[in-house]
Amino acid sequence: YPLRIGIVTSPTGAVIQDIVRVLDRRFPGLHLRIFPSLVQGEGSVESVCRGIDYFSASGWPEVVIVARGGGSLEDLWTFNEEAVARAIAASSVPVISAVGHETDFTIADFVADLRAPTPSAAAEMVIRTRGQVLEQLDGYSHKLLQATRYKLAVSMRRLHELGIERAANSLHRSIGR
Numbered sequence: 001y002p003l004r005i006g007i008v009t010s011p012t013g014a015v016i017q018d019i020v021r022v023l024d025r026r027f028p029g030l031h032l033r034i035f036p037s038l039v040q041g042e043g044s045v046e047s048v049c050r051g052i053d054y055f056s057a058s059g060w061p062e063v064v065i066v067a068r069g070g071g072s073l074e075d076l077w078t079f080n081e082e083a084v085a086r087a088i089a090a091s092s093v094p095v096i097s098a099v100g101h102e103t104d105f106t107i108a109d110f111v112a113d114l115r116a117p118t119p120s121a122a123a124e125m126v127i128r129t130r131g132q133v134l135e136q137l138d139g140y141s142h143k144l145l146q147a148t149r150y151k152l153a154v155s156m157r158r159l160h161e162l163g164i165e166r167a168a169n170s171l172h173r174s175i176g177r
Helices: 014-026 044-058 082-090 107-111 119-126 130-175
Strands: 004-009 031-036 063-068 095-099
Touching: 004 014, 004 044, 014 031, 014 063, 014 119, 031 044, 044 063, 044 082, 063 119, 082 107, 095 107, 095 119
Parallel strands: 004 031, 004 063, 063 095
Antiparallel strands: none
16 A cells, blocks of 8 residues: 655656646545656657666655556657666566557566556556555454454353362362361
8 A cells, every 4th residue: 555656757747747636536646746758759758767776766656657648669769778678677666657548568677576558557556545445454453353342252161161170179179178
């Protein structure tokens, strides 16, 4: 359940708006940091690598989403570059690759800890809904209550047995006098 999510993407595209909207709908109150990055064209490889390295070195996020919307093979080529793949592989923080659409694959997808078919899907995969978390906690609470009741019943039975043994021993001692 990451509460601190780093995002490496363009700050002006629809991708960041989609990710933020999905995360806010699923679990409001998460802490997000966006590393503004070029995601195609000249300088994009270095920019994406800087974003991944920044989050890896800072240790702040619990997971990093590297995202870019769909496009042609040329548009997505940044995420096929060796430098980007090496930055993802070297990251001390788990990385989700969310590049392109469902049918798009890049080298970044294969070195990331998780591949999401779309940036919006990455946001859905990274966090459960608040309702799902509360439901799971309710289940754990029920199991804990059952285990506590069982432990108390076993302990009470043992104490009862000890009490009977003590009374029997006391009775034997008094009869033996």
